[in-house]
Amino acid sequence: MNRRLFIHRSAILLTLASAGQRVSSFGNTAKNVAGYSIKQFEDEGLAHFSYAILADRKIVLVDPARDPRPYYAYAKEQGAKIVAVVETHPHADFVSSHLEIHRDQDATIYVSKLVRAAYPHQTFDSGNTLKISDRVVLQAINTPGHSPDSISVLLNVDGRDAAIFSGDALLIGGVGRPDLREYSGEQATQREKLAHQLYHTVQDVYAKLADEVVLYPAHGAGSLCGNALKGAKQSTIGAERTQNFAFQRQSEEAFVRQILNDQPAIPAYFPYNVEVNRKGAAPLLTSLAAIPLIGAAEVAVSPAALVDTRSAAAFRQSHFPGAINIPERNKSESWIGTLIEPKGSFYLLVDTKEQGRLQLEKIAKIGYEQFVKAVVLFGDFVAQQSEDFDQAAFDRSPQEYFIVDVRTTEEAKEAPVFKGAHNIPLAELKQHISELPLDKTIVVHCASGYRSAIASSLIHESVPKAHVWDVGEHIKAYKSAVN
Template identity: 30%
Template sequence: MNIEQIYTGCLAQGAYYITSNGEAVIIDPLREIQPYLERLEKDNVKLKYILETHFHADFVSGHLDLAKATGADIVFGPTAAPEFDCIVAEDEQILEVGDIKIKVLHTPGHTMESTTYLLIDADGNDHAIFSGDTLFLGDVGRPDLAQKAANMTQDELAGHLYDSLMTKIMPLADDVIVYPAHGAGSACGKNMMKETVDTLGNQKKVNYALNQPNKEAFIEAVTDGLLPPPAYFGANVAMNKTGYKNVDDVIKTGLKALSPKEFEAAAEGTGALILDTRDNGDFAKGFIPNSVSIGIGGDFAPWVGAMIGDVQQPLLLVTEPGMEEEVVIRLTRVGFDNVIGFLEGGFESWTKEDREIDKVDRITPAEFESRFKKDESVVYDVRKESEYEAEHVDEAFSRPLASLNDWIKDINPDEHFFMHCAGGYRSMIAASILQSRGYRNFTEVEGGMGAIAETKVPKTDFVCASKTLS
């Protein structure tokens, strides 16, 4: 028996590849399936099952294309009702794979079809659980995403989650290994550990959700402080449940090279959004007017989903030459299938033809220090509220990037403000969106709070509640 966690940092997502005596199982696969096919061929094993822990909201799974390519059966847990052929397993149903068994544990709460898969080794011992979004390391799945589909409140779903954990997970032995679907950085939880594998015994000790005195306390704890889900989550659920385009076809369409003239014509004639995936420092120095900056080097796909939202939005790409396919693949992972082409030769090809460009007013931390005036300068901190609360520039306003569409309407266009995040990635996303919507009376600070902390700009460790967005 071999278990391999295939972790994708950009999505903070774990897929699992398990083999035993010539047969294999893949749990929660990513959408691009070629690496799985190559691995199956290399190991000379037959894929028997594709196990889905639930209908994912934060990424598009590869279950359909993988089943078509291999003939393997797709398996969902009880109550799932997908619009394609699959096995809807019964609670405690046993699936045999080589010399091992996998027991289906229905664990509703995150969603009503949520399922944990218990791996039983060749000796009959409970070895590991693949807990999906039911149990994370340090947290549990948020119970607010499936309210509409389940016709339940988040408190009712949290109650189901509590029952699932207490009756199906907690009774398992402490030495059982926990393999979750996500880790720190995922929007599917709020308090996840940076580790991606742990023992159940340790989680029983350190996981706040597993240490609540009763159901009422559990519901209060897991629903407290939940941020609104990213805008693209609903669309991804629908794609996972109803189906989607073949990923190879999507990639082929997206990899259409366009000359600057063709690129400009496409931008004007299609209503496409220009997505610039270069480093934020390069973007600040020059970009095609009205482009949105979301760098491939950061949490690219989740921020595309959060800030663009509409997966049907046509996209035109500006990338570093050679990165086009990687960008298109990452976009498909979160359901953005409508890439209509990329700028051939990258941004340099645009400038060689002396076409119009725009820039962001970016300054160094030293310049910010010299220009900052206490009680006069307005500063927008676009980090998460938890980061802001830990430390922030004195009198700065908390303006989280994820809430930009809420606070942008409150901007006074006649009042200048400085803007920063932790390192420059998120503040450049904000800067590009603001400028595309006509707001230009601001200055972005290079290096963000990490660099500002090294200056003499006054900082505070307490929260000014009146200036923090709810």
């Protein structure tokens, strides 16, 4: 079998929906008045927003995603040329296509000198401007805090501040996390320093903008780069002044304490993505086309990990021993990046060839395609079977089982389901598996059955002798009974 995945350059004009991004248009009124428009591209899985600023048939992209095809399609549709890419910082939660766009479109990349970028670029810091047309100018502003090298991009039209692209520094209802970029061994000191910088960025930059300035962040609700964000896709400085805690009157120390409190675990892939973005990623389709497609019988015995993206039900029926089940769904690429270290190699197990292509495109968003040894068509291959959850036995004496709740700490506190359950958030489970007892059946649950499927396979992968039951979708009945 051992054939190459069917991913070719002829696929470059795939629809935007198939490329995994939704497109929203903003600034149509402004276009009629001032000769410019802003188009927002959304990746729901990563809660990522990127932008195309169009003026005078020239396009400047801000924080583009890994797949450049939607931007190329938009430029063609508008009869415009992509002339520049602005990166607000080296992103931790996704890989950007800035280098590929530079090579394909001869577009200049603009980024802060503090990034120490290894790709061809033009430095873009406070005092620097980028003129798109006689009426539309972009101005760089250093806005450290989420990272030391963050910039925001202020859109000026006819001498008036119209919009600001804030990257991860200012988000809707909150601010970016200051704990993701550690350059020294003193991690607590570094994140506290960035938190103080973020306070001054809010007070000295964003708070001084006019209320009507439109806010376009790089992320929305659900992003791992922020916490407790609003679900809106755009805002204004005026709205943030009233609803965003960062603008409220408080001391610098109180602000720092609040944004450093209860931050979730940092996914394993974040530091890796920062470095990939600092160097520039390989062309997407070329990288994907190099990955072979094989059958389950061809999987070689090796130290490579096994990431099974089939449904939890299919996994329970038959799976390779030691495989980790991360079923395909929205945000599954984040879980792969959280639980699989960016090193070594792994097999990616799927049901169909098409699912293999889609899965590769998803993990390529975080630069993980280079770790895929092969995509494996599992088919009807007969392997190991998992024991189903024995609900009757559990209900007779739940106190005899070691119950693990893998929801977040906040979820577990707000809506407990089983008395005496041990809360270990899924993102932190790998660090605590050795603490689990082997003399009891371990019963794992979450809110819907998705995270518990991942968790139970993760425990089996680390401790094959452990006796584990996944409550799965049965949890819905238990939650209803509690409520």
